Amino acid sequence: MTVDFHSWASHCQTLIENFLDSRLPGTDCVPRRLHQAMRYSVLGGGKRVRPLLAFAAGELSQADVDRVIVVGAAVELIHAYSLVHDDMPCMDDDVLRRGKPTCHIEFDEATALLTGDSLQTLAFELLSEKNLTDDTKTQLGMIKQLARASGSKGMAGGQAFDLDNVGKTLTLPELEFMHIHKTGALIRAAVMLGVHCSNSLNDTQLEKLDHFAKCIGLAFQVVDDLLDAEATTATLGKTAGKDAENNKPTYVSIMGIREARALAEKLQHDADRILNEFGDGAIRLRQVTDFIIKRKF
Amino acid sequence: MTVDFHSWASHCQTLIENFLDSRLPGTDCVPRRLHQAMRYSVLGGGKRVRPLLAFAAGELSQADVDRVIVVGAAVELIHAYSLVHDDMPCMDDDVLRRGKPTCHIEFDEATALLTGDSLQTLAFELLSEKNLTDDTKTQLGMIKQLARASGSKGMAGGQAFDLDNVGKTLTLPELEFMHIHKTGALIRAAVMLGVHCSNSLNDTQLEKLDHFAKCIGLAFQVVDDLLDAEATTATLGKTAGKDAENNKPTYVSIMGIREARALAEKLQHDADRILNEFGDGAIRLRQVTDFIIKRKF
Numbered sequence: 001m002t003v004d005f006h007s008w009a010s011h012c013q014t015l016i017e018n019f020l021d022s023r024l025p026g027t028d029c030v031p032r033r034l035h036q037a038m039r040y041s042v043l044g045g046g047k048r049v050r051p052l053l054a055f056a057a058g059e060l061s062q063a064d065v066d067r068v069i070v071v072g073a074a075v076e077l078i079h080a081y082s083l084v085h086d087d088m089p090c091m092d093d094d095v096l097r098r099g100k101p102t103c104h105i106e107f108d109e110a111t112a113l114l115t116g117d118s119l120q121t122l123a124f125e126l127l128s129e130k131n132l133t134d135d136t137k138t139q140l141g142m143i144k145q146l147a148r149a150s151g152s153k154g155m156a157g158g159q160a161f162d163l164d165n166v167g168k169t170l171t172l173p174e175l176e177f178m179h180i181h182k183t184g185a186l187i188r189a190a191v192m193l194g195v196h197c198s199n200s201l202n203d204t205q206l207e208k209l210d211h212f213a214k215c216i217g218l219a220f221q222v223v224d225d226l227l228d229a230e231a232t233t234a235t236l237g238k239t240a241g242k243d244a245e246n247n248k249p250t251y252v253s254i255m256g257i258r259e260a261r262a263l264a265e266k267l268q269h270d271a272d273r274i275l276n277e278f279g280d281g282a283i284r285l286r287q288v289t290d291f292i293i294k295r296k297f
Numbered sequence: 298m299t300v301d302f303h304s305w306a307s308h309c310q311t312l313i314e315n316f317l318d319s320r321l322p323g324t325d326c327v328p329r330r331l332h333q334a335m336r337y338s339v340l341g342g343g344k345r346v347r348p349l350l351a352f353a354a355g356e357l358s359q360a361d362v363d364r365v366i367v368v369g370a371a372v373e374l375i376h377a378y379s380l381v382h383d384d385m386p387c388m389d390d391d392v393l394r395r396g397k398p399t400c401h402i403e404f405d406e407a408t409a410l411l412t413g414d415s416l417q418t419l420a421f422e423l424l425s426e427k428n429l430t431d432d433t434k435t436q437l438g439m440i441k442q443l444a445r446a447s448g449s450k451g452m453a454g455g456q457a458f459d460l461d462n463v464g465k466t467l468t469l470p471e472l473e474f475m476h477i478h479k480t481g482a483l484i485r486a487a488v489m490l491g492v493h494c495s496n497s498l499n500d501t502q503l504e505k506l507d508h509f510a511k512c513i514g515l516a517f518q519v520v521d522d523l524l525d526a527e528a529t530t531a532t533l534g535k536t537a538g539k540d541a542e543n544n545k546p547t548y549v550s551i552m553g554i555r556e557a558r559a560l561a562e563k564l565q566h567d568a569d570r571i572l573n574e575f576g577d578g579a580i581r582l583r584q585v586t587d588f589i590i591k592r593k594f
Contacts, residue, residue, distance in 0.1 A: 025449055025450060029450070030454075030458065030474075031449070031454050031457035031458040031461055033457065033461055034449050034453070034454060034457035035449060038449060081414075085410055085411075085414060088410065090405075090406035090407045090410060091407050091410065108387075109387035110387045110388050110460050111457065111460075113382055113385065113387060113388065113410070114382075114449075114453050114456055114457050114460075116414070117378075117382060117413070117414075117417065117453050118448045118449035118453045118454070120414065120417055120418065121417065121444050121447045121448035121449070121451075121453065122444070122448055122449070124421045124440060124444045125441060125444035125445060125448060127440075128437045128438070128440035128441040128444060129437075129441050136433035136434055136436075136437060137433055139433075139437060140425045140426075140433060140436060140437070141425070143421060143424075143425035143440060144422060144425040144426050147418050147419070147421045147422035147425060148422060150418045151415045151418035151419055151422060152322055152328070152331050152332060152335060152411075152415035152418070152419070153322060153326070154418075156331070156411050156414050156415045156418065157327075157328050157331060157415070159411055160328035160330065160331035160408065160411050161327065161328040163407050163408075163411075164328055164330055177327075
């Protein structure tokens with residue numbers, strides 16, 4: 001019998017937490033303050049959406065869980081680094097993250113800068129230190145994919161595009177461009193890296209899965225905008241309503257809440273249609289998709 | 298006949314410049330401001346000491362130059378990212394680098410933050426996108442080595458240790474710990490990654506070369522401290538005398554100029570002794586070592 005989604009997700013979250021805990025340098029390791037800040041910024045919080053996607057994708061390709069843990073952790077470290085830098089005064093200047101003071105508030109700006117830098121490095125260290133595939137060339141391809149998803153033509157590029165356009169009116173295609181980079185690229189990498197831990201899928205299947213990942217990457221951001229517009233700071237665990245306050249273009253500001261919700265549902269529908277072609281093997285991906293679209297916090 | 302050192306170095310510098318130019322996204326590529334800042338921070342300046350070391354080490358192991366260019370560029374990108382972040386107001390707060398305004402002055406802080414982030418990512422992208430060795434496993438090992446050299450137990454850790462100790466009195470072993478991490482680790486990676494582009498050296502030789510790399514990594518920093526204490530801003534191309542002004546512990550502040558110079562010479566002697574065991578194949582490494590110790594700007 002298949003365990004229910006929440007038990008499965010909780011199990012995956014524990015696996016990731018334990019693995020990250022074991023791979024982040026201990027607070028007794030010099031430089032202590034940096035290692036404290038790295039652990040503070042990564043451990044003990046977050047929904048771990050990207051690792052969950054990697055685990056679910058790994059189930060589809062019947063990949064070894066011990067491998068998927070590593071790629072899930074690497075993607076989560078990239079995500080964590082981006083949050084630490086994004087919260088800094090020169091970026092979003094945020095003081096609250098996951099219900100705790102942000103890294104530069106709890107520590108200081110210089111430490112936050114080096115913390116983000118070191119978390120990014122650790123992600124690539126993890127992807128290179130043990131066999132994650134049967135074929136080493138595929139592993140190099142996975143490292144390349146994570147790098148492209150994270151860099152100036154991926155996540156960091158999306159953040160730069162975002163900054164360049166604060167206070168400006170974006171068209172819908174421009175907003176989509178921004179989010180495909182800012183959040184979509186890393187979500188796509190989480191799915192594809194999870195799948196690549198096993199060679200069992202053919203190229204056509206990989207392409208379909210990549211399309212699925214694009215859909216949910218975008219859906220994730222639409223829901224994020226909706227949550228920011230609707231939620232309170234208490235349920236969100238970070239400062240709510242910042243987007244409107246900062247006059248940031250969002251799906252809600254361009255389309256309105258009702259249309260944005262309809263778009264999220266359409267993207268979920270597209271994603272589901274692709275997953276249906278994979279049958280029962282895609283059950284966890286279906287559940288994580290559902291979790292992403294319907295999350296309330 | 299072997300070409301003289303300056304012609305050889307100039308040729309290597311051109312190769313690296315052209316390769317970096319070709320691999321950094323163009324300024325017509327969105328987000329334009331980020332890509333402008335990345336190119337601004339990397340191209341058209343610098344002695345390219347780390348790539349020169351990679352080239353010289355590659356000559357020793359008779360590695361394919363096309364491979365060595367890639368690892369030299371990757372190491373240089375890590376170095377460039379660290380400079381961009383290091384110059385930011387929350388770190389060294391410097392306004393001049395290589396005779397030009399620093400990245401956050403020429404652009405803005407947020408762009409400088411994302412520029413450093415993206416340069417780091419590009420380094421790992423370069424190391425994963427084509428064959429750099431005959432054996433793919435060795436290539437994964439090279440990525441791991443660059444990650445370890447750059448992260449919280451390498452370069453970034455050294456910077457954190459440095460920040461933690463501004464204004465404090467360091468012992469000589471503490472100062473050495475700091476520099477082995479802050480600059481030594483990346484210099485060591487430059488040598489070892491260059492050598493690993495070919496499998497021709499045995500483990501004993503690799504170990505000796507690693508020891509050589511540690512010696513010159515430390516020598517490089519001792520000379521840096523000497524230059525900062527002795528040079529003027531004009532010859533240095535960056536703000537001179539900052540160390541003393543910031544009350545930073547340096548080899549000069551702990552040992553005095555005369556002793557620091559003697560230490561640099563001793564380290565060069567140790568390095569030379571190791572290189573002599575490699576005979577004529579090590580000529581470029583010998584020349585680069587000489588260049589590092591005797592540089593005046």
